[in-house]
Each structure stands twice: as C-alpha cells, then as structure tokens.
Amino acid sequence: MSNKAAWLKAANERPLVIEDAPMPNIGPREVMIRNRAVAINPVNWAIQAKAIFPVTYPFIGGNDAAGEIVQVGSEVNNFKVGDRVIAACWADGTTEGRSNSAFQLFFSADAKAIVKLPNHISYAEGSVFPLAMATAASALFQPDTHGLSIPQVNAKSQGKVVLVWGGGSSVGACAIQLLVGAGYDVAATANGRNLSAMKDLGAKYVFDYTKETVVEDIVSTLKGLDFGGAFCAIIGPDILRCGQIADQLGGYKFVSTVLPTNMPTQAGLPDGVGTCNVWGDTIFKHEAGPAVWEKWMPAALETGALKPAPPPLIFGNGLEAIQGSLDRWSEGVSYQKVVVTLD
Numbered sequence: 001m002s003n004k005a006a007w008l009k010a011a012n013e014r015p016l017v018i019e020d021a022p023m024p025n026i027g028p029r030e031v032m033i034r035n036r037a038v039a040i041n042p043v044n045w046a047i048q049a050k051a052i053f054p055v056t057y058p059f060i061g062g063n064d065a066a067g068e069i070v071q072v073g074s075e076v077n078n079f080k081v082g083d084r085v086i087a088a089c090w091a092d093g094t095t096e097g098r099s100n101s102a103f104q105l106f107f108s109a110d111a112k113a114i115v116k117l118p119n120h121i122s123y124a125e126g127s128v129f130p131l132a133m134a135t136a137a138s139a140l141f142q143p144d145t146h147g148l149s150i151p152q153v154n155a156k157s158q159g160k161v162v163l164v165w166g167g168g169s170s171v172g173a174c175a176i177q178l179l180v181g182a183g184y185d186v187a188a189t190a191n192g193r194n195l196s197a198m199k200d201l202g203a204k205y206v207f208d209y210t211k212e213t214v215v216e217d218i219v220s221t222l223k224g225l226d227f228g229g230a231f232c233a234i235i236g237p238d239i240l241r242c243g244q245i246a247d248q249l250g251g252y253k254f255v256s257t258v259l260p261t262n263m264p265t266q267a268g269l270p271d272g273v274g275t276c277n278v279w280g281d282t283i284f285k286h287e288a289g290p291a292v293w294e295k296w297m298p299a300a301l302e303t304g305a306l307k308p309a310p311p312p313l314i315f316g317n318g319l320e321a322i323q324g325s326l327d328r329w330s331e332g333v334s335y336q337k338v339v340v341t342l343d
C-alpha cells in the first residue's frame, strides 16, 4: 500500500499538488481508512484562497471523507476491517494532523468520529455529512451552546418549534434532520426553489428567505407556538433577523450560530436574546457526541430517517479533481454538496 495526497505546498498556492504522502500511523483508538469520496466545505476553499488559518506547509486539507476501514487500533472494538464508514477529519494544520486529513488516499480517523454506512448509501452520498453534522450537533445539543434535547430513535415530541435559517446549506440540512430526530417541530428558511426539499427533510414550516416579508411571515406563522430558539446556519446579517424573530416570538430567546469560536459573538442582537458561536469538533468532547454519532446516526441512516443532504454534486474522480471541486464550490452552490470520488 502507498499513499498520495493533494498537497497545499505554500500559502495561497494553486493548484494543489498530487504527490506521495506517508502512510498514516494510527493510535490505539483510531482506524485507517482507504478513502473513496471527499466532500468540499467552505473552510477548505478559504484555507487555500484566503489562508484564514495558520497551518504548517506543506498542508493536507479536507474534513469530509467516506471509505472502507483497512486497519483498526488495538482499543477499537466497535469497527472492523472492511466496514464502510464516513469520517470527520480535522486537518488541524499541524505536521502530526496531516494523517487525519481527507484529501489523500489513506487517512487516520478517531473511532469516535466515524459512522458505519449502510450498503444502500454510496460513499459519495455519505461524504456529505461529517463536518456539517458535527457542526450542527455542536451548536444545538451542548449545554454551553443551544442546549436542546439530543436526537434518539423514536424520540417523543418536544412540543416546541425550532427555526433553522439556511436549511439549504449543508449545516442547515443536518440541523433540520437532527432536530426532527430529537422530536422538535422545525421551521426552515431556504431559497424558494429548495422549499420542497426542506419538507422532504422533515421541516413542518418552510419560508423563502429571499422574500422581503420573511421575518413577518415567520413571526405570524409561529406566533402562539412554544418557541425553542433559532439556529442560523448562515454567517451574516441573517443572525440579526433570527434575533428579531426570537425576540418577537418569546419562548426560548436564543440564536445559535455557525460563527467559529475564535471570532467575536454576534453583536446587535435584541436585549435578552442569547447567542453562541461553535467549533465543529466540540461535539466529540461532549456526551452528546456518542449519543448522536454512535447511537442515532447509524440507526437513522439505516431506516432512512437521516438522508444524505444536500445531494452530492459529483465533480470528478481522483485527487486531481479536488482543485477543480474547490473552484466549483466557490462559484456557488444551491442545496448541493460538491464531492470528488476516489475509486
């Protein structure tokens, strides 16, 4: 076995260079995976194009992968060689962290951050989940974030409605499905062309965010219901619109966001409306992590309660296609996840 990676050799350099890479070393609680599909996240583009994080060069990026396990660590007893899995990689920018980065043929992953993929879901479909799911779960279910009840098989109704702003994004699509899995009624905003897809994911109320009246429409529809707060999956002024809605609806006046924890929390929210930033990997340091990744996700994938969303837009095959897929993402997506297969 030998490895190859799509390397970022220096800040802002392009294209990525396809060259040999060391085979990953796995720790006792890790697995080694032969990669079969990777998905593109905004941060992958921003690290190359904007150098937004300090990383050690040469760097291997990539957070979302799906493939088959080829080696298991000595303390891993819930996975075996040959299992088809999805994996969240942290690509943390350190030399040691290169091993746990998705843009290569073989990589290591923490056994806590992988989920078995049922045979009816392809690697390309499975690759849409990892970072988006981890980010949505971190924002929604930790006591230091939104603090909502965690999803479980056959969850009872919570009798509350939660707003997801940006349900057409990867993080938003995961948030809708997590909240439905936890027994919440979901109200979601998306572009008008994607509203029926939001319903397919389980949203009970859907609103076109491009309409000028969207805030009033949401408030008038949800008024009188027990409001469980809003999750804004889009960075920008929409966080303030979610704040206005939470303020007017009462109930739990809280807006969780996808602003990274190394940025200031959103200023300008109405008095009394709480908020939080999030870092996608914190769910694995919290008890909600195993509840979501080890219990709910495998069962929900098997039954179809959790659907791969947004659907993969397969850009190409092979590590050579990753640069083009980053460029494709930067041109804009609408309820699509850009994916590269690695057959």
Ligand SMILES: NC(=O)c1ccc[n+]([C@@H]2O[C@H](COP(=O)([O-])OP(=O)(O)OC[C@H]3O[C@@H](n4cnc5c(N)ncnc54)[C@H](OP(=O)(O)O)[C@@H]3O)[C@@H](O)[C@H]2O)c1
Pocket (backbone or CB within 6 Å): 041, 042, 043, 131, 132, 135, 165, 166, 167, 168, 169, 170, 171, 172, 189, 190, 191, 194, 209, 233, 234, 235, 238, 258, 259, 260, 261, 278, 279, 280, 281, 333, 334, 335, 336
């Ligand atoms: N803090 C963390 O750890 C963390 C981790 C992951 C992601 N993030 C952040 O989370 C955000 C979402 O990431 P992602 O991967 O989910 O993005 P994405 O899938 O690329 O988002 C694209 C989608 O967002 C929708 N959208 C854009 N502007 C919108 C608006 N104003 N209102 C509603 N929907 C809107 C688009 O809708 P249309 O269909 O209308 O075009 C499109 O479908 C990004 O800002 C990302 O940087 C943070």
